Amino acid sequence: MIRTASIRLNIMPIQAAALFAVRAAYADACNRLVPVVRENRLWNRVALHQRAYTMLRETTPLGSQMCCNAIYSVCKAYKAQMERGRIRKDDMVPVIRFNRASVHYDKRTYSLKGDTVSLNTLNGRIVVPMILGDHQRRIVGSGKPKEAELVFCRGKWFFNLVVESGDKKQDASGLVMGVDVGENNLAATSTGKVFGGEQLRDWRDRHLALRRRLQSNGSQSAKQTLRQVSGKEARRVKHVNHETSKAIVAEAMKAGVAKILMEDLTHIRDRIKGGKRVRGRLHRWAFRQLQTFVEYKAKAEGIEVEYVSPAYTSQTCSCCGELGKRAKHRFVCEHCGLRAHSDLNASRNLARIGGTAVLPMAAVNTPDVGNMSRNVHVSP
Numbered sequence: 253m254i255r256t257a258s259i260r261l262n263i264m265p266i267q268a269a270a271l272f273a274v275r276a277a278y279a280d281a282c283n284r285l286v287p288v289v290r291e292n293r294l295w296n297r298v299a300l301h302q303r304a305y306t307m308l309r310e311t312t313p314l315g316s317q318m319c320c321n322a323i324y325s326v327c328k329a330y331k332a333q334m335e336r337g338r339i340r341k342d343d344m345v346p347v348i349r350f351n352r353a354s355v356h357y358d359k360r361t362y363s364l365k366g367d368t369v370s371l372n373t374l375n376g377r378i379v380v381p382m383i384l385g386d387h388q389r390r391i392v393g394s395g396k397p398k399e400a401e402l403v404f405c406r407g408k409w410f411f412n413l414v415v416e417s418g419d420k421k422q423d424a425s426g427l428v429m430g431v432d433v434g435e436n437n438l439a440a441t442s443t444g445k446v447f448g449g450e451q452l453r454d455w456r457d458r459h460l461a462l463r464r465r466l467q468s469n470g471s472q473s474a475k476q477t478l479r480q481v482s483g484k485e486a487r488r489v490k491h492v493n494h495e496t497s498k499a500i501v502a503e504a505m506k507a508g509v510a511k512i513l514m515e516d517l518t519h520i521r522d523r524i525k526g527g528k529r530v531r532g533r534l535h536r537w538a539f540r541q542l543q544t545f546v547e548y549k550a551k552a553e554g555i556e557v558e559y560v561s562p563a564y565t566s567q568t569c570s571c572c573g574e575l576g577k578r579a580k581h582r583f584v585c586e587h588c589g590l591r592a593h594s595d596l597n598a599s600r601n602l603a604r605i606g607g608t609a610v611l612p613m614a615a616v617n618t619p620d621v622g623n624m625s626r627n628v629h630v631s632p
Contacts, residue, residue, distance in 0.1 A: 257391040261409040262381040270373040281312045281322040282350035290345040295330035321356040355402040426510025430602025435537045440595035442603035447496050459485040497545035513606040515562035570600035
């Protein structure tokens, strides 16, 4: 399992100057590699190293390993663009600018020494104290430190350290829990838990309205306020997703779940239909972030995570398996008479796909009102 500890550094003024210098040189090296990548459509790390390493050593003050790290950062950025479909076969390769790039460190350019970290700079190494909280100490002590990123954000330096640790042993004989993610309700589990999204959606709408007012104003103070609120919505969404994913995994552990099933929503944004307002709202839906948080938290507890096709999970009755009718949060099955929350019904269908569904009550008690004849007269 891979986890990242964001560690704040206690930087002295002299050390800050050294870090700013290596950050500027690193960004310059990355920007020098961009024309080479665009001209040759080359983002393979080994091939780009063979073509551009000597040029970087001659034109930048970076050491040999930092030049290799710059090549790694550029290839990583272009591979990410490739995976997102932003680099097409017949079009020119887009320009990526690294003006505020983070500095990539590997095991050859940093070392941990207790509560300090030794970082490679342009003029040798510097030893910087780390400010470690309980959360950071737990992550760092859980496995083997790997690569890291040196980031300067809002006047503070952070060392984002990647730690690799082994997953807990998974129990293949346990129960299966389905988790249906949505925009109106953040998530619903087959155990009966529904995590509402009304407050988060209201926050997002408020942030959107504020940005629109400030952008239409165009004054200097409006631009300053835009910079102040930049990223606030994303941080709040991330915080809520962390809380929700933690509660989902806790619910799974309480029920003795061995596997969590979620919907594979790949390319769902390409299938979104609706007006401009609806598209804008759904394109800002951070469903994948929530699923990722659930996945790594579950694996840390030894719970397997699997993704399945979402086809008809919202329209199929979790009791009898027939197609029913869904209207907003209400699901009605005309065959067996089931009345249920639509998201809960979808989550139970996901659990049924994976094996043994974890239901809060027995489905056999559902009255078969759907098949009763309408002509039958019941005397008082």
